[in-house]
Amino acid sequence: MIKLKTYPQHSDRFSVSYGAVGSVLKVTVDGITDEFDFAGIVDGVVSDFASDALPVMPLVTAKATEGTVLVTAVEFIPGRPVRGTEESKEGYQARLDSWIASQQVKEVTL
Numbered sequence: 447m448i449k450l451k452t453y454p455q456h457s458d459r460f461s462v463s464y465g466a467v468g469s470v471l472k473v474t475v476d477g478i479t480d481e482f483d484f485a486g487i488v489d490g491v492v493s494d495f496a497s498d499a500l501p502v503m504p505l506v507t508a509k510a511t512e513g514t515v516l517v518t519a520v521e522f523i524p525g526r527p528v529r530g531t532e533e534s535k536e537g538y539q540a541r542l543d544s545w546i547a548s549q550q551v552k553e554v555t556l
Contacts, residue, residue: 447514448484451553452521453506460522462504466556471517475500484508484515523548 448466465472469485480499487510495505504520527545529538 448556449514449516449553450556451516451518451551453518453551454523454549455520456525457522458524460502460504462520462522464519464556469515471505471556473497473500473504473519475502475504482508484510484517487515521548521552 448469448471450464450466450471452464460475463474465474469483471482471484473480473482478499478501480497482495482505487508489510489512491510492508493506495503495508497503504522506518506520508515508517510516523545527538527541529535
């Protein structure tokens with residue numbers, strides 16, 4: 447099982463998404479995908495990730511304990527939204543609330 451813990455980092459340049467099939471974590475940065483297979487990890491920590499495909503490496507660490515791999519990674523988020531001249535106050539507030547929520551550390555099971 448893979449658990450993913452993401453920490454927000456401001457970036458107007460990159461976007462990232464994560465998915466998993468079994469022990470393989472799929473990382474997509476700006477539409478380019480690479481896969482990281484954690485099947486061979488025994489109890490311990492890995493932090494030397496490399497990818498020839500991804501423009502930037504969002505993975506920080508992977509810690510294996512008792513059959514679970516906890517991956518720590520970056521979640522790229524855009525800058526604070528600016529209210530458009532024709533945008534309603536409610537519409538802007540909804541976008542702002544969503545952006546504020548994106549500032550939180552998240553942990554999910556993939």
